[in-house]
Amino acid sequence: MAVAASAKPRRSIARRSPWIDTAQTVVLAGVLIYVVVTGASSLTYNWQWYRIPKLLYVVSEGKLVWGPLIQGLFVTLEITAWGLPLAVGIGLVTALLRRSESIAAQAVASGYLQLIRNTPILVQVYLFYFVVAPIFGLGAFWACVLALSFHEGSFTAEIFRSGIESVRRGQWEAADSLGLSRYHRYRHVVLPQAIPIMLPPLTGQIVTLIKHSSILSAVAIFDLTNMAIDKIAETFMAFEIWLTTAAIYLVLTIAFSVVVDIVERRIRRRGRA
Amino acid sequence: MTGRVSAVRRRRLGLLDAIIAAAAIAVVVYVVYRINTYLVYNWDWERLIQFFVRFDATRGQWVPNLLFEGIVISIRVCFWGAVMALAIGLVMGLCRVSNALVLRQISRGYVELVRNMAPVPFFFIAFFFVGNQLLLPLELDSMMREASPETRAVVDVLFGQPNLLRNFIAAAIALALYDGAYITEIVRAGVQSIERGQWEAANSLGLSRYHVLRHVILPQAVQRITPPLTNQSIQLVKDSALVSLLSIQELTFMGQEIAHSTTRFFETWIIVAALYFVACYGLSRLYGRIERRMKRGRTEIVGA
Numbered sequence: 001m002a003v004a005a006s007a008k009p010r011r012s013i014a015r016r017s018p019w020i021d022t023a024q025t026v027v028l029a030g031v032l033i034y035v036v037v038t039g040a041s042s043l044t045y046n047w048q049w050y051r052i053p054k055l056l057y058v059v060s061e062g063k064l065v066w067g068p069l070i071q072g073l074f075v076t077l078e079i080t081a082w083g084l085p086l087a088v089g090i091g092l093v094t095a096l097l098r099r100s101e102s103i104a105a106q107a108v109a110s111g112y113l114q115l116i117r118n119t120p121i122l123v124q125v126y127l128f129y130f131v132v133a134p135i136f137g138l139g140a141f142w143a144c145v146l147a148l149s150f151h152e153g154s155f156t157a158e159i160f161r162s163g164i165e166s167v168r169r170g171q172w173e174a175a176d177s178l179g180l181s182r183y184h185r186y187r188h189v190v191l192p193q194a195i196p197i198m199l200p201p202l203t204g205q206i207v208t209l210i211k212h213s214s215i216l217s218a219v220a221i222f223d224l225t226n227m228a229i230d231k232i233a234e235t236f237m238a239f240e241i242w243l244t245t246a247a248i249y250l251v252l253t254i255a256f257s258v259v260v261d262i263v264e265r266r267i268r269r270r271g272r273a
Numbered sequence: 274m275t276g277r278v279s280a281v282r283r284r285r286l287g288l289l290d291a292i293i294a295a296a297a298i299a300v301v302v303y304v305v306y307r308i309n310t311y312l313v314y315n316w317d318w319e320r321l322i323q324f325f326v327r328f329d330a331t332r333g334q335w336v337p338n339l340l341f342e343g344i345v346i347s348i349r350v351c352f353w354g355a356v357m358a359l360a361i362g363l364v365m366g367l368c369r370v371s372n373a374l375v376l377r378q379i380s381r382g383y384v385e386l387v388r389n390m391a392p393v394p395f396f397f398i399a400f401f402f403v404g405n406q407l408l409l410p411l412e413l414d415s416m417m418r419e420a421s422p423e424t425r426a427v428v429d430v431l432f433g434q435p436n437l438l439r440n441f442i443a444a445a446i447a448l449a450l451y452d453g454a455y456i457t458e459i460v461r462a463g464v465q466s467i468e469r470g471q472w473e474a475a476n477s478l479g480l481s482r483y484h485v486l487r488h489v490i491l492p493q494a495v496q497r498i499t500p501p502l503t504n505q506s507i508q509l510v511k512d513s514a515l516v517s518l519l520s521i522q523e524l525t526f527m528g529q530e531i532a533h534s535t536t537r538f539f540e541t542w543i544i545v546a547a548l549y550f551v552a553c554y555g556l557s558r559l560y561g562r563i564e565r566r567m568k569r570g571r572t573e574i575v576g577a
Contacts, residue, residue, distance in 0.1 A: 021374035028379065036406055102289035108297070118507075118553035119546045120514035122525055127546055130538040135307045207389070214391035218518060225393045238401060246394045253389040 048237050052244055055231055069241075072227030073248060079145055079216065079223060080209045086149035087209065088202065091156025098161065109157075116154040121215055124151055129219040144216040152209055156202065163198035164190060200264040207253045207260070214249070224248060314539060321540045324531055343527030344548065346433055350441070350523055351513050353432070354448035355506055361453030366460025367486070380457060387454035392515055396447050400519045403450075404443025413439045444521045452509045459505060463498035464490055499567075503560040507553050514549070524548060 037047075055067045066074070097109035116124070128147035129140065138146070167190050175189040217225035228245040232238050308314045324340040337345075368380035387395065417428065417435040428435045432442070467490050475489040517526035528545035532538045 018374055021378060024375040025378040025382070028375075029382070036402060100289055102287055102293065104286075104290040104293040104297075108293055114554065115550065118511075118550045118557070120511040120525070120549055122514040122517070123528075123542065123546050123549055126525075126528070126532075127542045130532065131542050134312060134538075135304055137307075211389075211391045214393040215515070217393055225391065228394070238397075242394055242398050242401065246390055246398055249391040249394060250386075250389055253391075257389065 045239065047240065048235075049240055051235065051237065052240055055241070055244070068227045068231055069224060069244065069248065072222055072224035073252075075221065076210065076213050076223040076225075076252075079141075079148065079213045079221075080206065082145045083148045083152065083209050083213070084206060086145065087152035087156050087205065090149055090153030091158075091160055094153060094157035095160035095164065098157070099164065112150075113154050113157065116151055121147075121151050121212060122218060125215055125218060140220050144219065144221045148209065148213060148216065151212065152205060155208065156205060159198050159201045159205070160194075163194040166197050167193045196267045196270075199267055200260060203260045203263050204257075207256050210249070210252055210256065308539075316540065317537055318540055320535065321531070321537060321544055324527075339527045339531055340524070340544070340548075343522065343524040346521065347510075347513060347523040347525075349431070349433055350445055350448060350516055350521060351510050353442075353445040354452065354513060355509055357446060357449035358452040358456055358509060359502075361449055362456025362460055365453065365457040366464065369457060369461040370464045372482070384454045384457050387451060392451065392512075393518060395451060396515050396519060399447035399450050400443050403446045404439060408439050408443055413442070440519070441521065444516045444519050447519070448509065448513055448516055451515075452505060452512060455505055455508070456502065459498050459501045460494075462501075463494035466497055467493050500560075500564060503556075503564075507556050507560075510553055510556065511549070 053067075055069045057067050057070060058065045094109045094112060097105040100106065119127075125144065125147045128150075129143045132138070132146070133140070133143035171189055171193065172185070175185040180189065213223055214225040217223055217229060220226075222230070224245060228241050232241050235241070321340075324338045326335045326341060327338045328334075329336045365380040365383055368376040369384070371377055414436070417425065417438055420428070420435065425435050428438060432438055464486075471489055471493065472485065475485040480488070513523065514525040517523055517529065520526065522530075524545060528541050532541040535541070
């Protein structure tokens, strides 16, 4: 209805200061937060924000000691740091297997992609933790990292595929007509053109990895989310701890989104030059 | 591209096939060796099958068991989640392309919040806030306690156990809020993909914005957003597994219960994963078939 109402005085809206709209948004968000907070107090929820900093860091005897939430954050970052190169590797191998002429290679690649795409990541985590890990004798950490990287690998495979396919046909034919071998065709003609296209979505994969790593908290890995669940069970400060955790994730993912943005702009600028 | 290459060189089994086949056999042999010799795992599929239906000796009939109940609850969560996600996505998607900046800011804020937030904290926050805050004044619990047996029966079919109604709705809303953000972007992309000429033509006919959207833009946009929407519905089925973390007793939750109570971890998780695979793969095949049929129908109309 607001959409319809805004139709007639279209020009006046265009002239209206954006600050008025922004102010409206801020007021609306404020009202929403107020309703939630008062709703919580009416339930006699006891807000204890003052206890949160202790979960982040403690200064004892002049030394800074990280609290459980920040320790969990380090585990999350560690998982991401291992998961990203593994996911990129799995994705690259899958994309190349799919493009090869070998029937077995294509079968393996498409079987892997179908399996990953048609099952929930949570069930994949359970499968890796309870089934794959004992078979191969993996620890909890590596079971989680592998579950995550095999899941993300299906996304990176798609990024590689679309990147390689975006190289125009004439380029492939030119490489063929020069008599380049398959390796040299990829090495000198296709990949130099495909990589600038693939790089921004690949760095964006970091954000997805950080987000999805929270699902690993369903098994025994003490990342940020699991630390939060653990501390809530201990202190009953469900709202404060969840909101703090969410804020930490937001800061992390938005920071990486900005990095992705910068990478994208750099590449575009270099492409033009 | 592969088509072009394979047209030149005939497809035949090569060195890579041999290597991959050898590697696959090696992996299978190693896995079997580890399971049989090292872990000495006794497979017991029969026990797991009984979790679908079991024979109740006292009543003398077959009754559905945990896995079956889990599937039913999963379907309910997915259904209500999809309905609400579609509503949220449609409203927010139209806000995203609205002329009013305030609406654009709200919908943009919602989308960015969901897309940048880790799913598990998001589900917990949405569940606690919606379940404990917004739904509480509705007094669903006491309403259900005082409801007539008929309404309770209807609620039982639609939402599951009446005394768990509030949790169920809160979880479905959490799922809908999560997937709604992606649907918002699909709707936005669909509306924005309509050529400018269509807007200009509708405007020059003197239609109001509501009528432009209703009669010109949305009918065309719907056709374009149907394929991504069907994809998103498969995504929603997969996301619904996360609801198990909120203690909604759907398939994944039941899987965990069974795995821990029987310690048949291998069989349970393989069965649960297979069930999700069948559901998602089946849906994608079904959608593909419908899409092809719709496309054929459209070309026939154009051809006639």
